[in-house]
Amino acid sequence: MSKEDILRKHLEFKKTSVSSENKLKDLERYIGKFINYKKKSLEKFDEDDVSKFINYLPYSINTLNSIKVHLKVFIKWYFPDWSLRFRNLDRICKQKKAPRTYTPEDMITLKEIKKIVEADDDIMYKTYWVVFFYGGFRPAEACKLKWENVFFEKKGVIIKLHATKTGKDFYKSLPLEAELLLKQWRDLNSSEWVFPSPINKNKPINPKSICGRLKKISKKAIGKEVVPYALRHSIATILYNDENRKDDLTAQQLGHHKSMKDIYLHLNQDGIKANARKIWIKPKELSLEQREEFEKKLSVLSKDITKLQKKDLLYQGGFHLMINQLAQFKKLNKGKDVEMSDEDKRIYLALQKLQNSETWLK
Numbered sequence: 001m002s003k004e005d006i007l008r009k010h011l012e013f014k015k016t017s018v019s020s021e022n023k024l025k026d027l028e029r030y031i032g033k034f035i036n037y038k039k040k041s042l043e044k045f046d047e048d049d050v051s052k053f054i055n056y057l058p059y060s061i062n063t064l065n066s067i068k069v070h071l072k073v074f075i076k077w078y079f080p081d082w083s084l085r086f087r088n089l090d091r092i093c094k095q096k097k098a099p100r101t102y103t104p105e106d107m108i109t110l111k112e113i114k115k116i117v118e119a120d121d122d123i124m125y126k127t128y129w130v131v132f133f134y135g136g137f138r139p140a141e142a143c144k145l146k147w148e149n150v151f152f153e154k155k156g157v158i159i160k161l162h163a164t165k166t167g168k169d170f171y172k173s174l175p176l177e178a179e180l181l182l183k184q185w186r187d188l189n190s191s192e193w194v195f196p197s198p199i200n201k202n203k204p205i206n207p208k209s210i211c212g213r214l215k216k217i218s219k220k221a222i223g224k225e226v227v228p229y230a231l232r233h234s235i236a237t238i239l240y241n242d243e244n245r246k247d248d249l250t251a252q253q254l255g256h257h258k259s260m261k262d263i264y265l266h267l268n269q270d271g272i273k274a275n276a277r278k279i280w281i282k283p284k285e286l287s288l289e290q291r292e293e294f295e296k297k298l299s300v301l302s303k304d305i306t307k308l309q310k311k312d313l314l315y316q317g318g319f320h321l322m323i324n325q326l327a328q329f330k331k332l333n334k335g336k337d338v339e340m341s342d343e344d345k346r347i348y349l350a351l352q353k354l355q356n357s358e359t360w361l362k
Helices: 003-014 021-035 047-056 061-078 110-119 123-135 139-143 176-188 207-222 228-240 247-254 258-265 269-280 288-332 342-356
Strands: 150-153 156-162 169-173
Touching (some): 123 228, 207 228
């Protein structure tokens, strides 16, 4: 059996448990690289070949971790004697912990995203930056967004997405400035894709081209290179550090669990600096004379507050008494013409108005 046939059969096997086309393409690419890494037949492969192949790959730790999973499954699927031939397979394919990719200094502010948008003179990319940033999109989500999933409603624009991990739909919203720009771009765009490829309008834009353009524009606008994922982390940091927003709503906007909040709290540079300063802030100790002086002032203020409370109660009691007298006056003089002085009439009308007022404190 040729290597191509082996790869094809393995893909058919994996389709029983993997439905994502992107994952199947990754699987085909990485396993294809492995089986063609050496010119010798697969029957002659040993664990030394596996180690050299993994060490040869120029990928990030996260990508290598994914490849190791695919490789391990393939070896167990193809080699009946894998436990003897690849005795150290678990050690070779052990997952490595990736270092924290982003630091607080990598995050950008609302002012900086505005500068990036203003620096780009292409309306499609202007729209992409604001939609991507405020929507908290992943690069692939934004690039493959279709107009059929964008709903311009009276209360604001809503974007529908499908989470491949959970198999559930979730929704994103955008602020007014992003919505207006998105509407403007919609009138100029005839493609089914919100962000079509500049080369072929029938295909979505390539995430790699987005990354290259963002690096160039951000360097020009704010003096540092920014990658797409940093935009997502930045808006997540801003939203999670806003005490007026509920964590559940932020998690829904970003499409992940609210337990992720702790990660973004550590990316808030201002918050980290404020916590760092607290170590040197000591409460001022008062002398005995200062304490006595403050206690006297507190005692005077307490007496003043008590007087005001009593006065307020007297006023309220007086008003209630006058209202009761008015009610008795009406009851006694019902249907009678009563002669009153101008001053009595004024008081009488004022009491009636006070009694009918919705602002009267009952």
